[in-house]
Amino acid sequence: MKRILLLAAFLLIRGMAFSQTAPPADLVTIQQSFKKLNVLGSVLYVAAHPDDENTRLLAYLAQEKHYRTGYLSLTRGDGGQNLIGNEQGEVLGLIRTQELLAARRVDGAEQFFSRANDFGFSKGPEETLKIWDHEKVLGDAVWVIRKFRPDIMICRFPTTGEGGHGHHTSSAIIAQEAFAAAADPKRFPEQLKYVQTWQVKRLLWNTFSFGNVNTTAPNQFKVDVGVYNPILGKGYGEVAADSRSNHKTQGFGTAKTRGSSFEFFKTILGDAPVNDLMDGVNTTWGRIAGGDAIAAELAGIKKDFDAEHPEKSVPGLLNVLADIQKIDDHYVIGQKTPEVMDLIAACAGLWVEAYAQEPSYAKGDSMKIVTQVISRSKGIILRNITTDAGWPDIQNWDLERQKKASADFSREWNVVLAANQLQSINLKDLAGNVSQPYWLVTPHELGTYNIADQRLVGNPENPDSPWAMFRFELDGKQFFIQRKIMYKYVDPAKGEVYEPIVIAPPVTVNIVNKDYIFNSEKPQTIQVKLQSFTKASGSISLKPIAGWKITPEKIDFTDKPKGTEWVETFTVVPTDSKPKNDVLKAVVNTGGKDWSMGIQRVAYDHIPAITLFPPAEAKLINIDLKTAGKKIAYLPGAGDLVPEALTQVGYEVHQLTENEIMNGDLSVYDAIVTGVRAYNINQRLVVEQPKLMDYVNKGGNLVVQYNVYSPLVLNQIGPYPFKVVNQRVTDENAKVTFIDPANAVLNYPNKINQADFEGWVQERGLYFVSNIDSRYKTILQMNDPGEAPNPGSLIVADYGKGRFVYTSLDFFRELPAGVPGAYRLFVNLLSKPK
Structure with a gap:
């Protein structure tokens, strides 16, 4: 039973994990983790876009006050401009999503999104909320609140328009409406199969002074967030600059500020704070039954902590872990269990990772995974390793008794790539469970993405990445460490690099150009680039379209090895001179199934590599176009x-x-x-x-x-x-x-x-x-x-x-x-x- 509870706690939060092979384990992280473990308060910040968030305030809340801190950006910034490349629209939204995650890794907050699409600048909330589908986006905000359970909420913008953008104003409207709706069982009752209603204590507006617009006032509640943290060796103005400078597509590289810096707040809903943002909220273990005993245990462990021998704290932390499992609050169990386990691993000097030896796989491929477990403490036994792909257990590996304190385990098994979390919640998609961002799986309207299952809402990334779970034991007490399975390689210039594993269609096909412009009945050559992700045979064709002649009808290919890239050529000509604007679709048939997915890779040094599979489509446009000059x-x-x-x-x-x-x-x-x-x-x-x-x-x-x-x-x-x-x-x-x-x-x-x-x-x-x-x-x-x-x-x-x-x-x-x-x-x- 104990193992089941621990495993369940991990699965509750694994979708929120960042794309890293292991969390930091230095003394700064350990000391900050001890402080965070003793705090149960939470804050949710709400705005419209990547870069709207107040990174200085987020860093202060997460790393000085040690509250669980989240940022709900209603959009992914898809409609913005791009100062570092030519990506636009959905692909820009993917980049800005990763920029937000990079920022959160610096300031310590978590990241959430709604299904709203950034359709470009809007001059008012009426237009925005109509295009977004007000009720759907409100439901998403309610869902995030009910899952995150913030004690207080803070919005960046007011409902009165000073934010200067319809999206900004709409984010404030959504925040106010969600404050009440999250506590009302009659609002979005379908969510209550998975979450409970939640009443936030208060909603504050983080007032601002931007350019000529100053919404602060001396009589507003204020907090000095520029304080210095001696453990970090930085003030939060410095942390904030490092965080905000990740928004490179927006050109938001920011100078570090030092010294006092006040943030101002106006109470929108709930009672106003007098002395502290969390006035009236118990942020200690005392807020739950049995929590005082856990707080006392943690105080003793922290008092006796030996920076030269952090492993001495492990037995005490294992006792805390066991006591957390006994409390009657599944939310707290889900939040604090992984915090304790990460702290145990850091104090014990445990290094654990699982990585693939190839960057991409197709459904049904054999994926060879290498795991490395290094224990720098005595007495720890590796009981087993399990994965979402059904890896056979490795039983009772006593790390201490090995001639060296490390062991590499390699196993090869057939990964059922569809048997993951997405499939388990019955997401039936067009992508066949490839590594397609869940909000891009199906076509969407102008203002909102289609999300097939409520439980996906809020996730910054797909929650179904392959993972491995390591079960350890010390003195009869168990704990788990979970790791995403990554692709690991060495770059001559960058050194060791980790990237997400790509689960691809058997064969992708990219039409070389996105548009083909015809201004006569002269034929054009259409090239398609194909890439195999497994040994494949089949055919490639361009789907017939009325008003166009396409030759040949199809082109066969046989036994293309994994990794093969090749080009095929078709000829397309309009059958008359009438204006046309049609969509050309490329279709690969292999293994008895049709696939119509291209591949696009985006790589920048400040974010992990991004791979997506856009539709294998282009436009055929026949227009009356004359040109002059060349x-x-x-x-x-x-x-x-x-x-x-x-x-x-x-x-x-x-x-x-x-x-x-x-x-x-x-x-x-x-x-x-x-x-x-x-x-x-x-x-x-x-x-x-x-x-x-x-x-x-x-x-x-x-x-x-x-x-x-x-x-x-x-x-x-x-x-x-x-x-x-x-x-x-x-x-x-x-x-x-x-x-x-x-x-x-x-x-x-x-x-x-x-x-x-x-x-x-x-x-x-x-x-x-x-x-x-x-x-x-x-x-x-x-x-x-x-x-x-x-x-x-x-x-x-x-x-x-x-x-x-x-x-x-x-x-x-x-x-x-x-x-x-x-x-x-x-x-x-x-x-x-x-």
């Missing part, structure tokens, strides 16, 4: 996919170097285009700008895509003044009025009409311009509902013999999305009449 130079900015889009319609795109700008002949290019945010991040544009202006003056065509208003490396981007401002049109269907219908950018080589603004995604544009010099011509006018018409999305000026174009229209989203009208308009911007 050679385009591209000056990269923060990262976008515009060059690939231009290549698809027949342009020769060359990425400019500084040497070419300063010393080359720029007149050979029909247009030069700057990537998004180039004037925010490219410091060398200060030096290069005169050469670009000289190119325009001598007859060139310079097209500058959007930049944010601060910081700009130049005060004047164009030949004449204008100002970049924080104005945008978020309604992708907003009416567009032609201010200057005769202008060449609306007529050459394509005649632009209202139909060209149909089917746009996410928004019309962002960071429009104002204070526009009279020598510019404004071309378009648009606005969101209830706002004045805005002419700042596209301006054009003649300069010398050439033309300068500045556009805030979000071509960086529209072109990769295959929006026909966006292609036609952007081609016009590249095409200066001779």
